[in-house]
Amino acid sequence: MRIAFLTSEYVTEASFAGGLAQYLGRVTSGLVARGHDVEVFVIAESCETVEHQGVIVRRVPAKKWLPLRIANIACKAMHRRRLCKSQLACSTALGLYHAFRQRASAARFDIVQAASWLGTGYFAAKNPWTPVVVRASSFEPVLFPHRGQSLSLDETIYCRFETAAMRRAAAVYTPSRFLAGEIRKATGVQPHVVNPPFCAALGRAREDVGAHDGRSDYVMYFGKVAKYKGSGLLAEAIEPLLTQTEQLHLVIAGPSEDDPEAQRLLSLAERFPASVRYVGSRDHDTVMRLVGGARVVVLPSLMDNLPNTCLEAMAMGKVVVGPNGVSFDELITDGQSGILFQTGNPLSLRQGILQAWHMTEDRRRAMGRAACMRIDQMAPETALRDLECFYEGVIENHAQSGGTRRPVGRVAKECSLR
DSSP states (O other): OEEEEEESOOTTSTTOOSHHHHHHHHHHHHHHHTTOEEEEEEEOSSOEEEEETTEEEEEEOOOOOHHHHHHHHHHHHTTOOOOHHHHHHHHHHHHHHHHHHHHHTTSOOSEEEEETGGGTTTTGGGOSSSOEEEEOSOOHHHHGGGGTOOOOHHHHHHHHHHHHHHHHSSEEEESOHHHHHHHHHHHOOOOEEOOOOOOHHHHHHHHHTOOOTTOOOEEEEESOBSGGGTHHHHHHHHHHHHHHOTTOEEEEESOBOSSHHHHHHHHHHHHOTTTEEEEESOOHHHHHHHHHTOSEEEOOOSSOSSOHHHHHHHHTTOEEEEESSTTGGGTOOBTTTBEEEOTTOHHHHHHHHHHHHTOOHHHHHHHHHHHHHHHHTTOHHHHHHHHHHHHHHHHHHHHHTTTOOOOTTOOSOOTTOO
16 A cells, blocks of 8 residues: 655654654554555655655645634734644644645555644545545543643634544544544544554563663653643652652653643652652653663553553553553553553552552562563554554545545444454
C-alpha cells in the first residue's frame, strides 16, 4: 500500500517529541519494514523533503485560512481575544492538505491517515480519490472538563472543527476502548479500536543502559505536568508520605502546564528539597534513563488514552501505579502486571504507592516480567497486521462506493480489531 500520514508533529522535528510523534515514528517505520510505501506530511518552518528510516518526510508550511483571518481581524477591531487555537488548527489542516493534494496528483495514495489533534484531516477528507481515516489519540471536548477549564469561543470553535474532521472521514479509530466510548457518547461517531504497535525489546534495552548509578530509591512521575494528568491528585496523595517515609523520594520529569494543580505538585520540590526533584523537560533518552532507575512509576491521570508513558514504563519492567479506568485497566491487571487505584481518589493512590514501594524485590521483578509480557502482546507484527486489515477494509468500502465516502464506522473487514 501507498500510505500518507498528515500530522502536526513527527520524530524528525526538533521541537516535537510528544506521544503523537513517538507513535508515528514507530508505526511508519514498522509499515515500511512490512513493505509499504509511506510518506509523512508534517508542519514545519521550512519546506523540504527528507528520508528517515525509510519513510519519506515532507516538511510543509501552514497556510492561513481566509475566513478565520477575516474573523481575527474583526476580533482585533472589537478588542476581543483572537481565535488563536482555531486559526492554528485550520492553518495546519490547510497547509497539510495543499501539500498532500500536490503530491497526490503525481503519485496516488491508497489511504491517508490524519491525526485528530488540530483536525489535520479536515480539508483532505473532501478529496474524491483517496479515503482518509482519522486516528483519535485524544479528544479535546472530553479533555477540557478534566483541565478545569470552561470553553471559550475559540476553544468551542476548535472542538467543533476537530469533531467535523472526524465526521468527514471515511473511518475513525482509537488506541483504546475507553476513548472510543467517550467519542461515541459525545458525537455519535462509532470509532474502531486498533492497539498501537510497541517494541517492548527497545524498552528493555533502554533499561539495560540506564543510568541507575546504584540508586532506585525514588518514585518516578514523567509526562506532562497538568491537572488532567493527575498532578494535583499526586501532590495530595504523596505529601504525607514524604514526611512519614524518610527513604521515599519523588522525581518529576516533563513540561508543565500553567495551572494551579501543576504548580501544586511542583511546589513540593521547593517545600521538600531533600525528597523531591523536578528535572523539567528533558530529551527522551534522558527521561528513559531516569525511569530505568526508579523503584516505582506513578501515572495518576484523570483522563488518558493508552499513554506512551505507561507503555514505556511497563516495557522496562517497572511497577506502574495507575488509575483503574481511563484506559489504564486495558494495559494493567491489578496485582499482576501493575497496581490500579481508584481513579481520582488520593487515599487510594497513596495506598497504591505504599504497596508498590514496600514490595519485596522478588515480587517487584515478577510484576515487572508480567508487565513486559503484556506489552509484548502489542508487538509490531501483531498490531501492524491489525492496522493493515483496518486500512484494507476502508479501501474496499471506498472502492465499492465509487470513490464517495460512506458514514463513519462502516468498515467491511473487522479482522482482529478489538
